[in-house]
Amino acid sequence: MKHALPPLDALKVFESAARQLSFSLAARELCITKGAVSYQIRRLEEALDCALFQRTVRQVYLTHAGQQLLQTTQRSFADLDDTLKRIKPGEGNHDVLIGATTYVALRWLSPRISGFNHINPDTSILLQHSVNAGNFRIQDVDFVIRWCRMDGKINHQRPLELPMPLFPVCSPRLLESIEISAAGMQVDELSTPALASIPLLCEDRSLDLWQAWYGRQQPLKNPRRVVEDANVRTQAAVDGQGWTMADALMQRELDAGDLLAPFAHRLDGFGYAIETSPSRYVNRKALELRKWLIDHA
Secondary structure, eight states: OOOOOOOOHHHHHHHHHHTOOOHHHHHHHHTTTHHHHHHHHHHHHHHTTTTOOOEOOSOEEHHHHHHHHHHHHHHHHHHHHHHHHHHTTGGGGEEEEEEEEEHHIIIHHHHHHHHHHHHHHTEEEEEEEETSSTTTGGGEEEEEEEEEEEEOOSSSOOOOEEEEEEEEEEOOOHHTTTTOTTHHHHHHHHGGGTTTTTTTEEEEEOOOOHHHHHOOOOOOOSEEEOOOOOHHHHHHHHEEEOHHHHHHHHHHHHHHSBBOOOOOOOOEEEEEEEEEEETSSHHHHHHHHHHHHHHTT
16 A cells, blocks of 8 residues: 655654754764754655744744654654564564463473473573463464364465374262272263263363264263363363363373273364464574474474
């Protein structure tokens, strides 16, 4: 889109001179001559066809038009400066910004970042954990690692998919408390009277992974309990508050015996993917880390 804005250099000189009400101080601040300041101001006034300063022998004052333009340029320069700081690689004391939930960061991403930092000690990495929030924008991070459906279409925007089948887990103490044996449990047993009262912990009621895993026409009557944070949901299951849907990232709790997986049936079609916004410039260090994660997935 074309615009009729005056030259940026002239606006910079005007802002400095108008803020300090001095052509001399503006020249000193911008490291140019006083004559160059006068030239840029005159150039700007000619472009706008109005006076911005009222000049006296020893002082300059802003006209009404000059006051209006000063307010706008200061606000615009502040917005521009803020945007440049956010998008410039290395600003904010980090080189790479990754979007990932705390669940993924702790269980999958952190050990791989440790390996990368061992050979790239000068690369600073910042994690953005609000990937499931409604106001999260993928273009605000270099890349994101998030749970989603697997479609098998690997491309530049989605260079990696990690399929992870889902399966129900619960605390051994939960089954012991109702005197149920975990050995050889079948899918249909989840709807029996003995188990139908046990809550099914879930992240979102709109996507019923439990019914999808169950795979039967009749609905599961177990009460659903929404626990949005996956780490909290895992701990709730360990504490015996109900069943939760697990993936391979919960292997630590399974190995420790804090959770057990009595059903052999798995729900396929979901997992984790690395994704990048097509509208964001990804700097060299971010590309290096992304490739490292793909190579060590």
